[in-house]
Each structure stands twice: as C-alpha cells, then as structure tokens.
Amino acid sequence: MFSLMANCCSWLKRWREPVRKVTLVMVGLDNAGKTATVKGIQGESPEDVAPTVGFSKIDLKQGRFEVTIFDLGGGKRIRGIWKNYYAESYGVIFVVDSSDAERMEETKETMSEVLRHPRISGKPILVLANKQDKEGALAEADVIECLSLEKLVNEHKCLCQIEPCSAVMGYGKKIDKSIKKGLYWLLHIIAQDFDALYERIQKDTTEQKAYEEQEKRERAERVRKIREERYFFLCDFLFPEEKEIV
Ligand SMILES: Nc1nc2c(ncn2[C@@H]2O[C@H](COP(=O)(O)OP(=O)(O)OP(=O)(O)O)[C@@H](O)[C@H]2O)c(=O)[nH]1
Numbered sequence: 001m002f003s004l005m006a007n008c009c010s011w012l013k014r015w016r017e018p019v020r021k022v023t024l025v026m027v028g029l030d031n032a033g034k035t036a037t038v039k040g041i042q043g044e045s046p047e048d049v050a051p052t053v054g055f056s057k058i059d060l061k062q063g064r065f066e067v068t069i070f071d072l073g074g075g076k077r078i079r080g081i082w083k084n085y086y087a088e089s090y091g092v093i094f095v096v097d098s099s100d101a102e103r104m105e106e107t108k109e110t111m112s113e114v115l116r117h118p119r120i121s122g123k124p125i126l127v128l129a130n131k132q133d134k135e136g137a138l139a140e141a142d143v144i145e146c147l148s149l150e151k152l153v154n155e156h157k158c159l160c161q162i163e164p165c166s167a168v169m170g171y172g173k174k175i176d177k178s179i180k181k182g183l184y185w186l187l188h189i190i191a192q193d194f195d196a197l198y199e200r201i202q203k204d205t206t207e208q209k210a211y212e213e214q215e216k217r218e219r220a221e222r223v224r225k226i227r228e229e230r231y232f233f234l235c236d237f238l239f240p241e242e243k244e245i246v
C-alpha cells in the first residue's frame, strides 16, 4: 500500500514537471563513434555509418525532455565549426575511441580546448569511453588517466561522468545500458541547474546572433566595395575621356 502511494506520488511529481527543451553538443575526434552512438539512441542501426561532413541534428524525446543533439563532424578541418554550437548547448557529450591509444594525446588536447571555451566552461560533460568491445580497449581508469580528466574538469568547473560503452552493441531498446545511463545522468544534472543554464544560454545566443549579424553586414559591405571598385575600374577602361573631363 505504502509503495503504491509512493509510486503515485513520484508519478504525480514527474507529471507536474515541465517539458524541458535541451540542446546538447556531441563532439570528439573523427572515428570516435559519435554518429554510431546517436543512431543507436534514435533506435537506428549503428552499422554502416559514414564520416560526418558538417553536422547532423537529431531530435528525440527522453521522458520529460525534448532533446536536440548536434552530432558534429570530428575531422581536424571541421572542428572549427564546433564553437558555433556551444552557445545554445546545455551540456556536452564527448565521445572517445578507447581502442585508439595513439590518439589519446590529440583527444586530450581537443577536450581541453572544448572545456576551456567560455561558452562551455561550467557546463556538464558526459564522456563516453566508446569501443569497449574492441580488444585492447583502454579501461575507464586508463582513459581518465590518459586524458587527465579529473584535472581538466576541475579546472573548468564542469560536472563530469564517464561511461565505458560500445555504440555497436545494440540499438533502440537494446542499446548499451551505459549510454542510456550517461544520457540520463546528463539530462538530470541539467534539470537540477536548469534556470541558471537557461539564462546563460539566452544571453550567449543573443550575443552570438548579434555577432553573426555584424559579420554578415561586414561581409556584405566588403562585397559591395569590391563591386564598386570593379565598376569604376571598368568605367575608366571603357570611357577614359569622361574621366579626363571630370
Ligand atoms: N567496434 C566498434 N566500432 C565502432 C563503435 N562505434 C563506432 N564504431 C565504428 O567506428 C567507425 C566510426 O564511427 P562514426 O560513428 O562514424 O564516428 P564519428 O565519431 O561519427 O566520426 P566523424 O563523423 O568522422 O567525426 C565506424 O566504422 C563505426 O562502425 C564501437 O563501439 N565499437
């Protein structure tokens, strides 16, 4: 009887919680398994994924959360676009290829760059130590050590959880439980600090939009000037005598 009442109370509590829209950014080196992971979360087979050129946007419902995940391409030349998604993100999912010990230093530098960004510092981060199914994959403790994870997250005041997992182990309901657990942790940490994060995101996105608008105006002005110069150059060339009269 008591447990029935407790269940009713917790259901009522959850029912009264507002639906929250949360945007997350998913980053990590190329080949880490980001796209395979989001496909699994979406209920699609993670097999046959191709490298992401640019980004893909995934919308899903997770309990009382409407989640948008930006799965960003991890190739060295694409990483420059990551910062464009930081302002609107409530948290980070950083995917690591645990089987690639040779790229741990690059992973560490990349993660450090992400966490030190002023639009990310202080936001929660879920680290997925992926590809645990592969022989020789680094265990959770080794990944923590290789990335100096504790130092890194403390330095940038980011709450962090690491989950060793495999994105190809299953998908949909059969997805690796660690991925589910990690996502659940991230969303609940965000919910706990939702108002402060929401305010920060409003401020950062407004600033970013203003900056982008300014950039657009400056670009248009540069194009206008080039066209004008070309036009006068052409006039000088076609009607040199008119110039002399003036
Ligand atoms: N064995 C194993 N292979 C995986 C796992 N996750 C991803 N892969 C494979 O790793 C390769 C890269 O996976 P992607 O999901 O495309 O990697 P990504 O991080 O999205 O890469 P970019 O889009 O280039 O940034 C693919 O061949 C996947 O099938 C895993 O957990 N275990």
Ligand SMILES: [Mg+2]
Pocket: 034, 035, 036, 050, 051, 052, 071, 072, 073, 074
């Ligand atoms: Mg990808």
